[in-house]
Structures are given as structure tokens and as C-alpha cells.
Amino acid sequence: MSTISLSERHRLEKKYPDVFRPNLLQRWGLLIGLGAALLYLTFCWFFFSVGPALQNGKWDRAAIYVQDWYSWRAQPRLRFEGGAVVPQWSSRGQYADGATIDWLTPHADGSMTATFGNEADRLEIATTAVDVYVDGVVWPIAITANAALAPAGAPPAIEQDGAKVLVDYGFAGQAEIRNNQVVVQRRFLGWANFLYDPASPLWGNDLLSSIGLAFSGDRVDPARANAHLILDEWLGNRAWQHADILAKLMQTLVMAFVGTLLATLVAFPLAFIAARSITPNRTANWMMKRSFDFLRSIDMLIWALFFTRGFGPGPIPGIAAIFFTDTGALGKVYAEALENVDDKQREGIQSVGASPAAVNRFGVVPQVLPVFVSQSLYFWESNTRSATVIGAVGAGGIGLKLLEAMGTNSDWDKVAYMVLLILGVVFLFDNLSNAIRSRLIGPAAH
């Protein structure tokens, strides 16, 4: 660019003055916009007090929550009872009764060994003292009547916190040693018990052995075929609640499907009344259009809350909310499409003396039908997403389930599972609706 001579440059500047001297807005518009946006964001930083909120955030918790998405924590309490160490499991049954656990071995004298990943990182737990091994070096923790005390010079992984001692093994887990119990958290990659819960007769089977079991082998339960049993046990998994989650997902899909379809069926005839070119009565046009505006401008959230009070939580309030808002939105879009139709075809039908119904049926509908269907498909697609969100404010479906799982603050693996399900379903429906649309109106039209 720098190879142009000075005289040539002057000549060009004289010839195209408006290119070289654009007005202020053209020249600096992008920068001015950027500056204004930055200024506004700075204002909002203080308005929402983002700084203090970020500082007060419990970020260590965030790390744990995110790890919970793809990994699983076993968290027994090892209680000191009558000279022996007794494990006590949390309510979400993590191991079957009497199962041998490879990282938690009891010994004959009542003590217990908990390993974290490898032999060098382990806890030797006795009721009188706990030996903590970090990278193969032993650090004895003294247990007194009212406290657990870490030795002097302990590494940063071992930390004295009031009357208890915290041991951190990174991802593998952590332990909290108190004077009467040791709370162990042992973390493993993957979702434990995803197929069967510990109370199930099939517990311990992985996917491959389940498939093998379905096609061969003796019946585990003499009353049922193996394939039947596998399905029942998987759906009835008490820890993961597959049956419930899938039913809630189905409700969400039904909400979007029925809501959009009903809205289409109702908006279709009403749009003919709202369209000026079809119905000559101005009052009717105006009334219809204002009703569409009314239905549309009340938010889906408000409709959902209203109908939830009427029908109780479940898919019906969701359907009704989507139906009401979408009748307004689709009605408006349809009416606009009707006002843009080519009048020649209507005139043609009118000229052979057809009734008004026939004029609309053969002169208008064939023109607008592809547009109508493709708009409805767009709304269907986007409603599959919105149905998850309005579910969370009380209208049933997987949104409510998501909110419940997040509320417990320990079921983040279940949240991840549901998110994956939702993502899968949304992609599936995107592609389905794209495929139908391109069949109907040809790939060029969108």
C-alpha cells in the first residue's frame, strides 16, 4: 500500500474526496460505539457491584461443583465406635451392603486403610491415632479427647483447622480428621452407578456385560427375561432416577409440540380475519391484530405462572403458556404473509366465479402454506428450548427437575446428564425441522 507516489496520492485524493475524507461518523463510528459500550460496562460494573460479588464468591466450591459434573464422590464417615472404625455411608446408597471396596480396607484390629490413588497417599486410621501418608512420608495425627492435632512441620496438604485436621490429595479426594470420626471424600472419574444402583441384583455389571446378559446366560430373576430385567433395573435406578428424568424430558417435548401445533391451528383461521387484503372489514382487522398483540406481549413466564395456579404443575400449564404467546406471534407473522400475497391468483379464481372460500383455498393458501409451515417449524424449534426454561418457573418438564437437582447442590452429575439429554434433543429437533423445511420449500429458501 505504501508504494504509491506522493503526486499519485494527491491526484487520487482530489478525484475521490469523499473516500479519503469520510464524515465523522463513518470514520470513527466503530470506535465511538466501542468507547460508549466500554463506558456503559464500567458503569454497570459498579451498578451491579460485580467486584465485591466476585470477591465474596465461593470459588473453591465452584471447582468442586464443576468436578461433580464428570466425576463421582464416595463420602463415607468413618466413625470411632468402641475401639473400631465403622464406615457410615450417605443416604444416596453408594455401595452395596458388605461389598469389598478396593480403596477402603478394614483390618482385624478394627483399624482401617484408605488409599488415595496410589500406595504412597493413604490414611491409616485407628481410633487412637491417624497416620497420614503424603508422597510416602508418614505424618502421625494425634487424637485427643476433644481435638485432632497435626504434627509440627507438616506439608501444606495437611492443614490444622481449629479442632480438626484437613488433608488434601487434590483430585483423588480429601479427608477431614476429627476427634471422633474421619470424613473421607474419595473422587473417581465417571458417573458411578449410572446403570444400576447398589440395591439392584445387577449392580456391578457394565454396559458390555449387560448386553451379553441380555442375549445369553441364565435368567437372573426367574420371573422375568434378562432384557426385561435390565430395562426395569436401569429405569428404576434409585440414585439416577432415569425413568423420572426421561418422563420429564418427554413432558418438555410434548409441551413444545402440542403448544406450537395448537397455536398454528388457531392462528391459521384468525390470521385471515386479521389480514387487510383478505377481510375488508377494518374493525375486524384491528380487533384481531390487537388481540394478537395482547397475547404476545404478556410474557410466556406470566402465562405459565397463571396457568400453573389453575392446573397445578405439569405439562398443561406449559402447553397453555406456549399456546397463548405463540398464537399471538404466529398470528402476526401469518397475517403479514397474507397481506403480501400476489393478488393475481386470487383475481384469477374470482374471475371464474368462485365463492370466497374457494378463492382463499385455491388462490391464497397454496401461496402462503410453505411460509406458514416453515414459520411454525421455527417456533417449534425455539419452543423446545423455551419449554425447558418455563419448566423451571413451575410448568413441569425437565426444567423443574433441573432446578431441583441444582437446589440440592450435590447432584451436579445429574445436572450434567440432563444437560446432555437436552442438548441431544435440541440438536435432533433442529435437524428434523431443517429437514422438513427444506423438503417443503426447497433448500434455496432458507
Add this chain to the structure above:
Amino acid sequence: MTDIAPTSGLSAASQTLLRHYRSQVLTRRVYSIIGVVLVLVALGAAMNYANAANSGKFFDRIPYMFDFLKNFVPEDPFEIVRAMFDIESPYYDGSLKFDYTSDRVYVTESLYIPNFIYQLIVTVNIAIVSTIIGGGLAFILCFFAATNLVGAGPLRFVVRRIMEIMRAFPEIVIAGLLTAVLSIGPIAAIAAISFHTIGALGKLFFEVVENADMKPEEGLRSVGATWLERVRFGIVPQVMPNFVSYALLRTEINVRASTIIGAVGGGGIGEVFRLSIGRDHAAKTYAIVILLLITIVCIDQFSGWLRYKLVGKQSFELGRGAA
């Protein structure tokens, strides 16, 4: 339509043609009828399923549908105005239901912003901030997703998939995770909505870029401009009006989204709304509904007017995933 032309008096070739036409019309009709019947059956089954899964059955609950509205009347119509502008209520009995004055946000000693209007300002600001953040990132990303700028490469594939995931990811999960970390507040809502906005606007943006006229870009290429310069001076000026128009449309949608996210723990008017409807505070609820309606209509009108100025009528064609 099939009996428009009588078959007699036609040549053999024309008769074959007509027969062929009729059989095709028949096939098409049969397919259409099968399609309609299938959709209706699916509709019936789905409605039946929804009814069975609902906690109150549809036909049992219909007579009680308006009970909620019937019981949900404020003490007198002015109570709504009082709730809206935080004016002391004559019904005040120490309960939460009539404590309008306690939530005033004071600017100076005597001048205050009514609570609901303040919450509304918070909600609208959440929407604008999220649109700026999300739109800004989508602006940067979209050039890497357009076929005409990066060719068919793995980069484009990755960027597009990332956008798709961002679009489809349930917003309440991000909001819920951040609420658990940062406690209830607008930051969770901003993050959740920005995340979604990147995906939604990114898609619209790169489609605009792909439809851009490549001649200016070619001109710049011919004088040896770098990729960045070509994008900045060849593409950006062309697509900017459309970008701004889409961003305005997104602001409208985000106002609604921030209300909903607010209701599940993101602060702002959604939070107040959920509480007031949950506690059966009629006057407060009506005040919020009216305020929400006014705001949404105002923002729709304003952004519609601005979009019309920027790109004209074409920005009002719905669809293309704008919703």
C-alpha cells in the same frame, strides 16, 4: 379439480398425459391425508399424555381455572398504583403484603426510586449488558465461522459447533451454578444470558457475513491487505447495519429472558414477581405485570423504530432463528 377437462375428444397421447396427471394428484392427496392424520394422532396422544402427567387433570380443573383470578383482587384499584410507586397503604398492618415503603431505594434524603421500578431498571440493564457482552464476542467469533472468510476448515467447524452448544445450553443451569457460587444476584443472569446470546447472535451474524458482497474484499486483497484489514474495511462496513439491527432484536428478547432468569434466582424484577405471586400479594403482582407490559411494549416499539431506520423493512421478516 380433476374433472375440469372431459376426456373424450383428446388424442391418445393427451389422454395418457391426463391419466398420469390424475394419478399423481391422487398420490399427493393420499400422502397429504396420511400426513394430516399422523399429525392429528400424534397430537391426540401427546395431549393425552400431558393430561395424565399433569398434577391437575384438564377437564377437572377447567371450572376452577379463573378461581385464582377471582381470589386475586387487590383491596382497591389504587392499591396497584400505591404498590407501583411505593406509596404508604391505608391497609398497612405490619405484614409483607402492604409494606410498600420499606423497599424504597433512596437517591437523596427525600427523593426515592420505587422498588419495582428500580428492579425493572436492573432487569433492563441485565439485558443490555448481556447483549453488549454476548454481541461483542459473537462479533469476533462470527468472522471465523463464515465460509467466505476462512474457507472450509476445521476452525469454522469448531466455531460453529461451539455456537450451537451455546445456543442450546439451558440458561438456567449456568444461572443455577453461578447462583450457588455467588449467591442470588444479577451476575448469574448476565453470564447465563450472555452465553446464550453469543450462540444466537453468532449464527445470525455469520449468515450475514456469508451473504456479504465480496467485491470490496477482493479490491483490498488486490492491493495486498492483510486478512484483518480486509475484514475491517471490506466486510464490517457492509454488515454493520444488519448486525446492529439483530443486536437490537436480541435486546428485546433478552429483556424477557432476564425476567425469566430473575424468577429462578437471578435478581431483578423476575425475583420480586415470583415472590409476590407466590405469597398471593395481588396488588404487587398486578403492579409488576403492568410495569412489565409497559416496558416490553416500549422496548419493542423503540427498537422496531430504530431497526426500521437502520436496515428498512427486511429486518422485520421473522424467522432465520431470530427467536
